[in-house]
Amino acid sequence: MSDTPLLDSIDFPATLRRLERKDLAQLADELRTFLLESVAKTGGHLSSNLGTIELTIALHYVFDTPHDRLVWDVGHQTYAHKVLTGRRAGMAHLRMQDGVSGFPRRSESEYDTFGVGHSSTSISAALGMAVAARNKGEGRRVVAIIGDGAMSAGEAFEALNNAGVIDANLLVILNDNDMSISPPVGALNKYLARLFSGRSFNAARKAGEKVLSKMPSMLEFAKRAEEHVKGMIVPGTLFEEFGFNYIGPINGHDLDSLIPTLENLKLLDGPQFLHVITRKGQGYKLAESDPVLYHGVSKFDTNGGIKTGATAKLTYMQVFGDWLCDMAAQDSRLVGITPAMREGSGMVRFAQEYPGRFHDVGIAEQHAMTFAAGLACEGLRPVLAIYSTFLQRAYDQLIHDVALQNLPVMLAIDRAGLVGADGATHNGAFDLSYLTCVPNMLVMAPGDENECRKMLTTAFSHDGPSAVRYPRGSGPGVPLDAVLDTLPIGKGEIRRQSGCGSDNASRRVALLAFGSMLTPALAAAEQLDATVANMRFVKPLDRELVASLARDHALLVSIEENTLVGGAGAEVARCLAEQGVTTPLLRLGLPDRFTDHGDSVALLAQLGLDAPGIVASVRKALGDNS
Numbered sequence: 001m002s003d004t005p006l007l008d009s010i011d012f013p014a015t016l017r018r019l020e021r022k023d024l025a026q027l028a029d030e031l032r033t034f035l036l037e038s039v040a041k042t043g044g045h046l047s048s049n050l051g052t053i054e055l056t057i058a059l060h061y062v063f064d065t066p067h068d069r070l071v072w073d074v075g076h077q078t079y080a081h082k083v084l085t086g087r088r089a090g091m092a093h094l095r096m097q098d099g100v101s102g103f104p105r106r107s108e109s110e111y112d113t114f115g116v117g118h119s120s121t122s123i124s125a126a127l128g129m130a131v132a133a134r135n136k137g138e139g140r141r142v143v144a145i146i147g148d149g150a151m152s153a154g155e156a157f158e159a160l161n162n163a164g165v166i167d168a169n170l171l172v173i174l175n176d177n178d179m180s181i182s183p184p185v186g187a188l189n190k191y192l193a194r195l196f197s198g199r200s201f202n203a204a205r206k207a208g209e210k211v212l213s214k215m216p217s218m219l220e221f222a223k224r225a226e227e228h229v230k231g232m233i234v235p236g237t238l239f240e241e242f243g244f245n246y247i248g249p250i251n252g253h254d255l256d257s258l259i260p261t262l263e264n265l266k267l268l269d270g271p272q273f274l275h276v277i278t279r280k281g282q283g284y285k286l287a288e289s290d291p292v293l294y295h296g297v298s299k300f301d302t303n304g305g306i307k308t309g310a311t312a313k314l315t316y317m318q319v320f321g322d323w324l325c326d327m328a329a330q331d332s333r334l335v336g337i338t339p340a341m342r343e344g345s346g347m348v349r350f351a352q353e354y355p356g357r358f359h360d361v362g363i364a365e366q367h368a369m370t371f372a373a374g375l376a377c378e379g380l381r382p383v384l385a386i387y388s389t390f391l392q393r394a395y396d397q398l399i400h401d402v403a404l405q406n407l408p409v410m411l412a413i414d415r416a417g418l419v420g421a422d423g424a425t426h427n428g429a430f431d432l433s434y435l436t437c438v439p440n441m442l443v444m445a446p447g448d449e450n451e452c453r454k455m456l457t458t459a460f461s462h463d464g465p466s467a468v469r470y471p472r473g474s475g476p477g478v479p480l481d482a483v484l485d486t487l488p489i490g491k492g493e494i495r496r497q498s499g500c501g502s503d504n505a506s507r508r509v510a511l512l513a514f515g516s517m518l519t520p521a522l523a524a525a526e527q528l529d530a531t532v533a534n535m536r537f538v539k540p541l542d543r544e545l546v547a548s549l550a551r552d553h554a555l556l557v558s559i560e561e562n563t564l565v566g567g568a569g570a571e572v573a574r575c576l577a578e579q580g581v582t583t584p585l586l587r588l589g590l591p592d593r594f595t596d597h598g599d600s601v602a603l604l605a606q607l608g609l610d611a612p613g614i615v616a617s618v619r620k621a622l623g624d625n626s
């Protein structure tokens with residue numbers, strides 16, 4: 001690691017605040033060097049963190065943290081914040097089990113004021129804190145820091161709408177780097193670009209001067225800030241209409257702009273809005289020129305940069321991306337939708353080949369779902385690619401707009417199950433539970449890549465709402481058929497038959513594997529000589545298969561990568577109960593608690609969801625200590 005003498009002397013923001021202003025630029029340089037080298041070793045979010053270094057230093061320098069609250073949106077840009085708040089050593093174990101989380105967490109530090117990972121919550125949470133401070137008579141300042149991508153979500157606007165009338169002491173900082181993960185989309189982005197380019201600057205400035213001249217304190221502030229910030233004060237019409245004082249845009253890498261502006265804003269009461277321009281990947285040329293590639297990185301060499309190349313096995317995400325293009329070629333009704341996850345959902349090729357049928361709607365999961373419903377009403381076949389946890393955002397839209405009207409909206413649900421380094425905020429632990437209880441839904445989980453392709457075709461061909469949920473990363477490596485085949489709906493299959501003779505029926509075990517758990521179930525079955533059913537469908541569950549397995553076995557074992565509460569195993573239990581079957585059922589799955597970040601293979605093993613874990617659980621249930 002490079003020498004970072006000044007950074008070495010900073011353990012907490014209180015020490016930072018004792019530095020002289022002139023030293024902060026060097027601190028920023030050292031922090032940038034440290035973060036680049038550190039993230040290259042551990043993996044993690046890079047571009048966004050390189051872009052917020054000066055802003056983070058300025059915030060901790062000006063505000064009395066942790067008494068004053070910094071509320072970060074998404075939280076993927078908080079590595080500098082972590083380093084400056086006592087967690088520098090912990091960065092060596094970033095996103096590893098028991099190591100520092102990749103996102104702010106209240107349990108990790110008193111400087112992490114709000115737990116996050118999903119976007120667009122910061123203004124709402126900060127507003128709550130600002131109102132609490134006012135009610136309790138605490139003179140603290142509350143600052144929400146939100147990116148231009150995150151700002152596009154409805155929740156951010158709901159909060160702005162509310163903040164303007166509550167009149168609490170809230171500062172919203174828009175960190176505008178003109179990027180989401182992918183290039184930003186939508187009218188808001190165009191509007192921000194206009195503000196930045198200054199085309200509306202002059203007109204707005206005149207209007208602003210009028211307003212400011214009636215408000216001596218603001219005019220005074222404007223003059224002072226203008227001295228420091230080189231004349232960059234404009235009322236931003238949109239944010240002003242929401243009841244905020246809009247200041248900016250200012251250069252978010254220039255500490256001489258940031259610090260005096262923040263110092264002035266700290267003195268102002270009521271809702272304040274500061275528009276800061278930053279660059280994703282700032283200071284590392286490769287990330288500056290390809291911020292998408294460097295948004296989230298695995299370990300890499302900082303000299304050579306990330307080497308892209310074909311990986312050995314196809315990921316499920318790629319299986320989906322290829323299927324989408326193949327299906328689009330066959331059926332012109334197909335429309336692909338992503339809420340801001342073009343790369344992460346494997347839709348880059350589809351977007352290039354079918355630009356007119358590709359819709360990146362921004363970070364707007366609720367809208368994505370209802371937009372899909374509208375398309376389906378008119379006879380199109382929308383495919384909404386969405387991560388399991390982000391789908392949580394669109395739950396009412398799924399029930400009320402899609403399922404209730406039995407519309408053929410297809411969900412391609414990625415990151416179902418444990419995701420590893422991103423941890424609890426991103427673990428897709430609940431989708432089977434919250435989907436299965438919705439009437440009209442078809443819910444499938446593939447055991448391998450080719451089955452995934454078939455399920456996607458089955459879902460697409462189905463005249464009602466459907467979901468295929470598949471995990472992060474790759475599967476067992478089963479080659480793909482070129483054709484687009486469907487599967488019989490609601491039918492599982494026996495993949496392995498127990499070899500026990502009928503005389504040994506009291507020891508027969510049937511493993512009912514759902515999705516990703518098929519591979520460890522098959523491996524466990526070799527040791528247990530168990531029957532393995534690949535259940536394929538969680539809804540409709542193959543009730544005949546369950547009943548016949550119950551007849552022929554002494555123990556049924558359901559295995560799923562979903563919470564045990566209300567998941568696939570719960571459906572099996574319901575099915576048995578409804579049929580009056582008393583064969584014992586052992587349910588294996590994720591526990592009723594949040595699973596933290598770490599290596600997902602290791603985590604699954606710890607939760608008993610690998611082959612040895614399954615064998616051990618079954619033996620225990622059989623009272624077999626061998």
Ligand SMILES: Cc1ncc(C[n+]2csc(CCOP(=O)(O)OP(=O)(O)O)c2C)c(N)n1
Pocket residue numbers: 048074076077117118119146147148149150151177179180181280339340341363390393
């Ligand atoms: C609800 C939700 N949807 C999607 C994501 C995935 N996601 C993480 S960061 C990001 C882009 C955020 O863009 P912006 O706020 O501009 O921050 P930047 O990465 O540009 O610093 C997205 C889409 C998320 N975290 N939460």
